[in-house]
Amino acid sequence: MINRTFLALLIVIFWSTSLSFGQVVYEHTSYITIYDFLDDMANHHLININSSVKPYSNKHIALKLKEVNEQKEILNKTQKEDLEFFLNYYDVKEGNKLFDIKRRPLFYYQDSLLKMAINPVVGADYFINGINDFYHRWIGGEVFGTIGKHFGFYTSLRDNTESKKLVGEEIKTQRMGVNYHSRNDYSEMRGGFTYDWNWGSVALIKDHLVWGNNYNGSNIFSGRTPSFAQLKLNISPVKWFDFNYVHGWLVSEEIDSLRSYTFQNGTRQVFYEKYLAANFFTFTPMKHLNISVGNSVVYSDIGIHPAYLIPVFFYKSIDHQQTGTMGQFNYTGQNAQMFLDVSSRQIKKLHLYSSLFIDEIGLFNIFDKSNQSNWLSFKLGSRFSNIANQNISLTAEYTRTNPITYNHFIPTTTFESNKYNLGHYLGDNARELYFSLAWKPIRGLNIIVDYLKAEIGTDYIYTGVGVSGLGLPFMDKVEWKNSTFTMKVKYELMNGVYTHISYSMANISGDSLNVYTPDVFRGKTNTISGGISYGF
Numbered sequence: 001m002i003n004r005t006f007l008a009l010l011i012v013i014f015w016s017t018s019l020s021f022g023q024v025v026y027e028h029t030s031y032i033t034i035y036d037f038l039d040d041m042a043n044h045h046l047i048n049i050n051s052s053v054k055p056y057s058n059k060h061i062a063l064k065l066k067e068v069n070e071q072k073e074i075l076n077k078t079q080k081e082d083l084e085f086f087l088n089y090y091d092v093k094e095g096n097k098l099f100d101i102k103r104r105p106l107f108y109y110q111d112s113l114l115k116m117a118i119n120p121v122v123g124a125d126y127f128i129n130g131i132n133d134f135y136h137r138w139i140g141g142e143v144f145g146t147i148g149k150h151f152g153f154y155t156s157l158r159d160n161t162e163s164k165k166l167v168g169e170e171i172k173t174q175r176m177g178v179n180y181h182s183r184n185d186y187s188e189m190r191g192g193f194t195y196d197w198n199w200g201s202v203a204l205i206k207d208h209l210v211w212g213n214n215y216n217g218s219n220i221f222s223g224r225t226p227s228f229a230q231l232k233l234n235i236s237p238v239k240w241f242d243f244n245y246v247h248g249w250l251v252s253e254e255i256d257s258l259r260s261y262t263f264q265n266g267t268r269q270v271f272y273e274k275y276l277a278a279n280f281f282t283f284t285p286m287k288h289l290n291i292s293v294g295n296s297v298v299y300s301d302i303g304i305h306p307a308y309l310i311p312v313f314f315y316k317s318i319d320h321q322q323t324g325t326m327g328q329f330n331y332t333g334q335n336a337q338m339f340l341d342v343s344s345r346q347i348k349k350l351h352l353y354s355s356l357f358i359d360e361i362g363l364f365n366i367f368d369k370s371n372q373s374n375w376l377s378f379k380l381g382s383r384f385s386n387i388a389n390q391n392i393s394l395t396a397e398y399t400r401t402n403p404i405t406y407n408h409f410i411p412t413t414t415f416e417s418n419k420y421n422l423g424h425y426l427g428d429n430a431r432e433l434y435f436s437l438a439w440k441p442i443r444g445l446n447i448i449v450d451y452l453k454a455e456i457g458t459d460y461i462y463t464g465v466g467v468s469g470l471g472l473p474f475m476d477k478v479e480w481k482n483s484t485f486t487m488k489v490k491y492e493l494m495n496g497v498y499t500h501i502s503y504s505m506a507n508i509s510g511d512s513l514n515v516y517t518p519d520v521f522r523g524k525t526n527t528i529s530g531g532i533s534y535g536f
Contacts, residue, residue: 023152024057024194024201025144029210029223033446033492034061037082040393041068042288043349043385050242050282052292052341052355053234054210054223058144058152059196062090078391081443089495116145119496121158123533129525134164140187142535155191164520169419172427172456172480172516174217176208177225177420190227200235209246211280211294212379213343213353215395216434216452217425219377220339220357221278225420226251230276233311240284244294245311248276250417252300272412274300276422277308277315280339288345299334300412331464335413351383357423359405359415370471377401377424391440395450403429403457403472409464429457429475444492449485456480456516480510480517501530 027034035054038061042049047064049056065086072080107118124137137160144154162184167175178186192205206229212220230248252274259270278296285291297315299308307318316336323332341355359375366372381397405428406421408414415422426432436450457475462468488502504527508517521527 023146023150024059024196024203025146025152025154026055026057026194026203026205026207027061028156028190029055029208031496034086037086038064039351039383040079040385043345043351043383044074045288045345045348046071046074048239048284048288050290050292051343052211052213052282052290053242053244053280055207057194057196057201058090061086065090076386076389076391078440078443079386085443085495114145114147116143118143119535121156121533121535123498123531123535125529125531127520127527127529129520129527131522131525132164132520134162134166134520136160136162136166138533140535150196152194152196153192155189157187157189159185159187161185164518166518166520168518170515171518172425172454172482173518174224174425177418179226179418188227199237200233202234203232205230205232209248211244211278212339212341212355212357213351213381214355214379214397215381215383215436216397216432217399218355219379219399219401219424220341220355221422222425224425225417225422228276228417242282242284243311244280244282246276246278247304247309248278248417250274250276250298252412253419254411272300273303274298274412274417275304275308276417279311279313280341286346290341290343292341292343293339295336295338297334297336298408298413298415300410331410335408335410335415337415349385349387351385353379353381355379357401357405359407365470368471369473371467373404373470374402375405375407375428375469377405377428393436393438395434395436395438397432397434399424399426399430399432399434400474401426401428401430402474403460404462404469405429407462407469409462409468426454426456429460429472431455431475446488446490448488448490450488452482452484452486454482456510456512459512478510479512480508480515482506482508482517484508497532497534499530499532501528503528 029035038049039051041047047067049064068083069087072083106120109116119142121140121142124135126135138158140158142156146152165184167173167178180186190207192203194201194203207227208223209221210218210223212218228248228250230246233245235243252272254272256270256272261268276296276298278294280292280294282290282292295315297308297319307313308315319334319336338358339356342353344352357377360373361376362373366374379399383393383395385393387394401424406415406423407428421427432454434452436448438446438448440446455478457479458477460472484504484506486502486504488500490498490500492498506521507524508521513522
C-alpha cells in the first residue's frame, strides 16, 4: 500500500505543476572551482545565492553565470576569464561538436529532443612522506543530459584503488566516506532523474547531500557519507523564499536477524531499513541575508511512513504522536534534529555565516552543569574575497560540537549512513579552528595556504537510560589532536582537467591516534603529494 502511495505522490508532483523551461542536473560539490566562483560573485553583490544547500543544479549555475555576464564590466581580468571559461561549459548550445576542447564533455550530442554528454573519469594521486609512499587512483565515466524541456538525467561511476586505506567510519578526515571491497578497492555510483518547472524541481537521485554554510566541512549535513538514494524537492515561488526537502534511504549496516537466513553455502545477512526525512526553509528578509531553519528525523522499523513524506512537517511532533515517547525510556521513538543557518553578505566582499545543529537541548537545564543536555554543534565563519582586487581571499572558521551530539542509543536510528556520521566529520566532543589564504594569480591557477587545528575529547558512552549523557563536560581531556599546515598549488588546464601538487606538515597525536588516524599520517609527518585528473 505504501509503495502505491509513494508512486502516486511522484506522479502528482511530476504532472500537476505549471510548466516552463529548463532541466536540472546536479553538479557535484567536488567541482569546487565553480562553487568558489559563484561564492565570490555573491560576495561582490553581483548575484544572490542560497549557499546553505548544495549541490547546485547545472540550470541554477547557468542562470547565475548569465546574471554575472550582464555585469561583467566591473570584473577584473582574471574574473572575466573565469566567467568566459564557465559560460563555455554551462551554456552548451552551439551544435553537435565532437571532442570540442573548449568544453568539458568529451562527447556531446544534441537534437530536437535529447541533449547528452559523455565523459571518461580518470585520475591518480601519489603521496610521499617519511612513513610510506602510497597512491590513490580512479577510473570511470559519467553521462548527463536532458530530455525535452523538463526532464534531466545523470549518472557517474568511479572505481577506486588505494594502496593504503585512507578512509573509515572512525577516521577523522575530510575525504569522502567509502565502503571498501576486497583489498583497498571501492566504487561510487551517483546519478538519477530530475523534473523541473519554472519555480521548482523534484528529483529521485543517489548523491551526496550538503546543508549548512561552510568552507571546511558542514556541521548539519556534511555530504561526507557514501552517497544514498533520496527524493529531493526544491521550491522557490518568490525571490525571498527557498524551500528544500529530502527523503533519504540510508544504509544502517545493522543486521536484522529475523530476516536473515541460512542456505547451503552460508548465511544471507539482511540489514534493517533506515530512512531520513529533512526540510530546510530559507528566507531572505533583505538583500544578501539568508536565514534558514529546518529539522530532520532518522527513522526505522515502520517502513516508509506517509507522515515523513509530507515536506513541511515538524517531524519530532510526528514522532511523539506516532510512537508515544512519554514513557521513562525513549526506546520506541525515532531520532529527530533541528538546525539553523544564517548567511550574511551585506558587507561587500565579506561573507559572514553561522550554523547551529541541535540534537537535543533541555531548556530548563541549559545552565545546570550537572544535568544539562546541550547536545548541539555550532559553527561560525567568515570569508573576505578579492582583497585589494588581487583575487586573494581569506577564510576563518570555528566549529564546536558538544558531547553526545549526533549520537543515539538505538543502532537503527543513529545519525549515520554506512556507519559514517551525517554531520561534522570530527563527530561529538570536538572543536576545530581553520584558516585559509587563497590566491588566484591567473585563470585556472589556485595557490592555497591553510592551517588546521582540530581536537577531540573523551568518547562518552550514551545508553539513553537514566542520566546517561547528562552534564558531560566539554573537552575535559584531549584524546586526539591534529595540527596541520598545508600549501597547495592547483591548476585547471581545461574544464575538468586538473593537476596539483601540495605539501603538508602535520602533527597528529593523542591516546586515540590509532583509532582516528591512518597509520601513514600518525605522529609528525611531512607529506608531498601530486596528481592529475580528468573529471571530478
